[in-house]
């Protein structure tokens with residue numbers, strides 16, 4: 001069983017190509033997540049969060065840039081290598097619990113089934129009961145999925161994802177459409193996976209309460225890292241090219257084309273817009 005793995009993306013670009021129009025979903029994401037860290041990915045609709053999560057999960061390859069998970073470079077991995085990684089090392093909870101589950105199997109059977117590919121690769125997997133109890137589903141192992149609440153179904157989706165004790169757990173909107181009690185249980189389950197398995201956890205969320213419960217958040221805006229939150233404090237992040245995305249409140253005053261002097265005062269930098277007549 002593996003402990004958490006670090007993630008490092010460099011100048012990650014993804015373009016969806018279709019007839020007539022191309023969509024640049026990611027346009028240079030530099031992201032570093034430490035082994036065993038738990039982070040939230042935030043950002044407006046269409047910002048590129050799901051695309052980033054899918055690339056981290058090895059579902060498809062980026063148009064440009066690199067993704068390092070542990071010591072594997074995903075953009076250079078073969079299809080077979082990506083399949084093997086997804087069988088145990090990297091787990092992805094897709095949005096919508098049912099998409100992660102076999103509907104005619106019990107939670108226990110779903111977890112057992114999810115361990116099959118990892119076992120075939122010779123990977124050591126945890127006991128099914130331990131997986132169920134890690135996510136808070138001990139006692140519901142034999143239930144029909146149709147008898148579970150929406151929150152329990154989502155916990156079951158998390159159990160399936162962590163069935164082979166992955167080094168990285170990625171979850172796309174795992175709390176959407178849940179009430180507050182169920183939402184808190186799902187977040188507690190992810191925290192427990194992070195604590196007891198040591199897995200690195202990356203959660204896409206739109207929910208400000210979920211974001212506030214995470215030690216670190218990364219905001220994706222227009223296909224780039226637009227900012228970071230650490231312990232409630234908001235930061236802009238300098239990109240590898242030296243760009244500094246403005247936070248939303250500053251964008252209102254510093255409209256595109258504004259000339260700005262960047263002045264240093266001790267170890268502080270001040271943005272000083274030129275008077276309007278000089279622009």
Ligand SMILES: Nc1ncnc2c1ncn2[C@@H]1O[C@H](COP(=O)(O)OP(=O)(O)OP(=O)(O)O)[C@@H](O)[C@H]1O
Nearest residue numbers: 016023024025043044045046047048049050051052
């Ligand atoms: N399969 C696809 N083909 C073409 N364009 C796509 C595809 N998937 C996503 N996009 C486009 O890529 C951009 C980023 O989409 P993505 O789903 O990654 O954003 P998101 O931040 O996850 O949005 P949401 O919060 O609404 O789920 C959007 O402009 C979207 O329309």
